Amino acid sequence: xxxxxxxxxxxxxxxxxxxxxxxxxxxxxxxxxxxxxxxxxxxxxxxxxxxxxxxxxxxxxxxxxxxxxxxxxxxxxxxxxxxxxxxxxxxxxxxxxxxxxxxxxxxxxxxxxxxxxxxxxxxxxxxxxxxxxxxxxxxxxxxxxxxxxxxxxxxxxxxxxxxxxxxxxxxxxxxxxxxxxxxxxxxxxxxxxxxxxxxxxxxxxxxxxxxxxxxxxxxxxxxxxxxxxxxxxx
Numbered sequence: 709x710x711x712x713x714x715x716x717x718x719x720x721x722x723x724x725x726x727x728x729x730x731x732x733x734x735x736x737x738x739x740x741x742x743x744x745x746x747x748x749x750x751x752x753x754x755x756x757x758x759x760x761x762x763x764x765x766x767x768x769x770x771x772x773x774x775x776x777x778x779x780x781x782x783x784x785x786x787x788x789x790x791x792x793x794x795x796x797x798x799x800x801x802x803x804x805x806x807x808x809x810x811x812x813x814x815x816x817x818x819x820x821x822x823x824x825x826x827x828x829x830x831x832x833x834x835x836x837x838x839x840x841x842x843x844x845x846x847x848x849x850x851x852x853x854x855x856x857x858x859x860x861x862x863x864x865x866x867x868x869x870x871x872x873x874x875x876x877x878x879x880x881x882x883x884x885x886x887x888x889x890x891x892x893x894x895x896x897x898x899x900x901x902x903x904x905x906x907x908x909x910x911x912x913x914x915x916x917x918x919x920x921x922x923x924x925x926x927x928x929x930x931x932x933x934x935x936x937x938x939x940x941x942x
Contacts, residue, residue, distance in 0.1 A: 713896040720887045720897075727883030728904050734797075734869040734879060738804040739862055745809035747847075750817040764813075771810035777871050779803045784875035800872035808865055815857050819850035859916030863909050880904060 717724075752764035771779070784799040794802060823846050831841035873882035884901040888894050 711895045712899060713893050716887070716891055716893045716896045717900055723883050723887055724880070724900060724904060727878060727880040728908075730797075730878060731866065731869045731880040732908070734800055734804065734872060734877070735862070735866045737801050738808060738865055738869075741801065741805040742808040742812050742865075743858075745805060746812035746816050749809060749813035750820060753813065753817055754820070768810045768813055771807055776803070776807045776868060777874055779807055780871060780875050796872075796875050796877045799875050800869070800877045803875075804865065804869065804872070808861065812858070812861060815854050815861070816850060819854035820846060822853050823849050856916065856920050859913070859920070862916075863912055866909060866912070867905065 749764050749768065752760050753768065755761045755764075780800065780803040783794065783803045784796065787794070827845050827849070828841050831845045832838075836844065869879050870881035872879050873885065876882075878886070880901060884897050888897040891897075
């Protein structure tokens with residue numbers, strides 16, 4: 709008997725693809741929202757004011773010190789007891805966003821701090837305000853610095869969406885579990901599931917590497933210490 713049952717694949721291909729689509733949706737939505745959350749949290753952690761820095765520190769340390777699966781369970785099963793009820797997709801995106809937002813805030817904090825202070829001082833000398841200097845000079849260079857790390861987190865996030873099954877989201881992994889429970893074709897179902905994860909993660913990793921190389925080559929003819937200020941002036 710063949711281990712790989714193609715009849716199962718033919719019968720349930722639409723379920724696999726639907727689960728993959730939900731996984732991609734969770735990944736892209738979370739990455740965008742987590743990035744939007746991470747930047748202000750990173751700035752708050754760098755603030756000289758304790759009232760701004762302390763809550764951001766508590767948030768980041770709490771999210772990093774507790775498991776993602778516990779955070780998802782808490783949001784979906786515990787918060788309703790306090791009158792906060794979210795549907796499965798919203799609960800999953802919220803939990804993933806908070807978790808990855810905390811980690812990405814550290815990534816952006818390191819990227820921002822890696823930019824020489826002379827960049828900001830030069831921007832001020834050109835008459836740019838603090839926020840304009842940050843947006844035009846510091847942030848673009850920080851994005852370049854953290855791009856490889858962001859790519860790695862994106863791939864990790866794609867795999868971590870499998871934990872959304874604990875809040876009944878029928879993403880790729882949960883879809884595979886449902887199919888396997890119906891026909892007991894575990895080898896076929898989980899092999900196909902693994903192939904689908906690999907078919908997304910591996911090309912994504914290659915794209916990130918090529919993008920990183922292309923951006924690095926684009927900076928060869930421009931001195932890094934002058935690039936941000938020149939773009940801001942333009």
